[in-house]
Amino acid sequence: MRAFNAELSKLFSLPGIWLAFLIGAFAPAVITALDSIVQKEEIIAGVSTRLSEVGYIGLALGVQGVIILGVLAVSSEYLTESSESGGGAQITTSLTAVASRLHFLLAKAGAVTVISILLCIVAIMTTVSTTYLILGEYTPAFEWSRLIGAVCYWTFTALLALGITLLTKNGIIPLAVLMINSSLVSFSVLFYKVTKLALYLPDRAGLEMFMFTSDTPFTGNLFDRFHTPFTGGLIMFTWVVVIFIIAAIVFHRRDVAV
Numbered sequence: 001m002r003a004f005n006a007e008l009s010k011l012f013s014l015p016g017i018w019l020a021f022l023i024g025a026f027a028p029a030v031i032t033a034l035d036s037i038v039q040k041e042e043i044i045a046g047v048s049t050r051l052s053e054v055g056y057i058g059l060a061l062g063v064q065g066v067i068i069l070g071v072l073a074v075s076s077e078y079l080t081e082s083s084e085s086g087g088g089a090q091i092t093t094s095l096t097a098v099a100s101r102l103h104f105l106l107a108k109a110g111a112v113t114v115i116s117i118l119l120c121i122v123a124i125m126t127t128v129s130t131t132y133l134i135l136g137e138y139t140p141a142f143e144w145s146r147l148i149g150a151v152c153y154w155t156f157t158a159l160l161a162l163g164i165t166l167l168t169k170n171g172i173i174p175l176a177v178l179m180i181n182s183s184l185v186s187f188s189v190l191f192y193k194v195t196k197l198a199l200y201l202p203d204r205a206g207l208e209m210f211m212f213t214s215d216t217p218f219t220g221n222l223f224d225r226f227h228t229p230f231t232g233g234l235i236m237f238t239w240v241v242v243i244f245i246i247a248a249i250v251f252h253r254r255d256v257a258v
Helices: 002-013 016-045 056-061 064-078 090-097 101-138 144-168 172-183 187-192 196-200 202-207 229-254
Strands: none
Touching: 002 016, 002 064, 002 090, 002 101, 016 056, 016 064, 016 101, 056 101, 056 144, 064 090, 064 101, 064 144, 064 172, 090 101, 101 144, 101 229, 144 172, 144 202, 144 229, 187 196, 187 202, 196 202, 202 229
């Protein structure tokens, strides 16, 4: 518990964490607002086909906040401290203060998980409020099962960011790759043009937990439902576990002399 509290304290002391909170809390609402405006026009015109996805799209595309959170949680450990502090990296102090490297990683993962869940809950509140404000009587019902799926998606995304950053020891590469993948060009979309195995990539499988509602058979479209919500979540969770195990092994060997 002491290590967990220490990790929470370190995260809240990082200047960049407040940017993560700001983006995480409001980016989904902004995306939802833009989508809701378009949807309202389509509803009035009688051509709306995506009403059930309103709000959830913002939660799917607005995960940049927890990506920043997961990356910062690890990359901050490798920043060189000031000369007054000895000129070393934070990781040296962190490893000295805990019983084992495994406890250190579990505490860090636990802190990231808790903050990700709370941040997603805030994002859900702003997203739902925005949807009701714009669509009014046309607002679709938000299902608890899908909202819980969104919370899991945000949490798993943050943990993936943490694990990948742990492998690279640098926040720039994982931050750039994950931010681009979640907002501009999804690797799942690119790989799907080559193989249907893209449906098993973590971001695509994870979206099954809350994004796709069609019960019709899979027609070959990337945006049709392929997995059940449980299966999609299980696939994404498996990715998290595998990457975390690999990262833990690499971390133990690489920093064994620290």
